[in-house]
Amino acid sequence: MDKFQEFKNTIGPLRVFENEPLSRHTYFKIGGPARLFFEAKTSEDFRHALTLATKLGIPYVVLGMGANVLVSDNGFDGIVIKNKVDEVKLVGIKGTLGKDGKSIKSAVVWASSGTLMNRLARFTIDEGLEGLEFLLSVPGTVGGGIKINAHFEVEKDEFIGNKLLTATVFDPKTQQIKTYKQDYFEFSYDYSKLQQTREIVLDATFRLDVASNKEALWQVAMNNVKRRNDEQPIGVACSGCIFQNITPQEAIRLQTPHLTTSTGYIIESMGLKGKRIGGAEISPHHANFILNTENATASDVLELIKIIKEKAKEKYDLNLKEEIFLIGNF
Ligand SMILES: Cc1cc2nc3c(=O)[nH]c(=O)nc-3n(C[C@H](O)[C@H](O)[C@H](O)COP(=O)(O)OP(=O)(O)OC[C@H]3O[C@@H](n4cnc5c(N)ncnc54)[C@H](O)[C@@H]3O)c2cc1C
Structure with missing residues (x-):
């Protein structure tokens, strides 16, 4: 039997979904389908799914609330285990x-x-x-x-x-x-x-x-x-800060105002606030946030990430590092 089918049959065919759109499970509201998708609601469920997927040699990824991920437009060719074990x-x-x-x-x-x-x-x-x-x-x-x-x-x-x-x-x-x-x-x-x-x-x-x-x-x-509500964009799909902040040493080298380590400041200072690719936009409110304003794709977001990184390297000799995790093939 196909190992995906075996996972499904063992966990319970009605509890495992095929081709579940991951855009439904990420704060970005972006992401193609998961080949299999299972929501673990008890710790037994969670442990069982993890052990079984590992034993069967099926690639899997655990998703919490999807507040810090960018999922590929092609989705994930494995099992997504959504962790709903809440106690x-x-x-x-x-x-x-x-x-x-x-x-x-x-x-x-x-x-x-x-x-x-x-x-x-x-x-x-x-x-x-x-x-x-x-x-x-x-x-x-x-x-x-x-x-x-x-x-x-x-x-x-x-x-x-x-x-x-x-x-x-x-x-x-x-x-x-x-x-x-x-x-x-x-x-x-x-x-x-x-x-x-x-x-x-x-x-x-x-x-x-x-x-x-x-x-x-x-x-x-x-x-x-x-403070969070004042400083961060509210009510638009996004995944929080895209990049880690710069180090205090880099802030000293660049003599940022008040030696801020804010990558939002860096992106803003490069004139990129409000820059758009497709349906994705660098937040005009807080430049370290990329917003999904209009059916953005993961490719749109990645393109903006690339532009920011290239400019930061060129202008400030900075190697910005993503804070978000990528899921799927890009
Ligand atoms: C509007 C907004 C504001 C935010 N503000 C902040 C902030 O102030 N401070 C801050 O720190 N973060 C902030 N974030 C980012 C986010 O809240 C954190 O990164 C959070 O930890 C993500 O948790 P999650 O369960 O959604 O993880 P997910 O996005 O679901 O997953 C993130 C990574 O963790 C892995 N993972 C998930 N669960 C497990 C597990 N049980 N064991 C091992 N790996 C696991 C996933 O596989 C993935 O690689 C913000 C995000 C948004 C959207």
């Missing part, structure tokens, strides 16, 4: 409990990797725990967030990886499931080791401190949301 809970507290019940110092929160980072943020704030409130309104799942080390204000060291205690991953090479501590992931700006190992995050725990004032946490989180 978050408090699993441990550390410290001494005084009579007033207020002296607990820290707690551990567990989340499955398909949990929305937004949900994780809300949960932790509601529990009066600080450290992940910056994730409020960052699109995407915990798994996608760990892979890129999702962040908000880098200068304030607001990275998801900083609060990670452990994560359990599936290794496609050995088909083993292992739990690692934070240092294994080698987190840095826009980076975790998963980008090399291609391991898949199944779930994660985070250690967070107890906040003295829960209302203040909400206030900080809501201020961040407001």
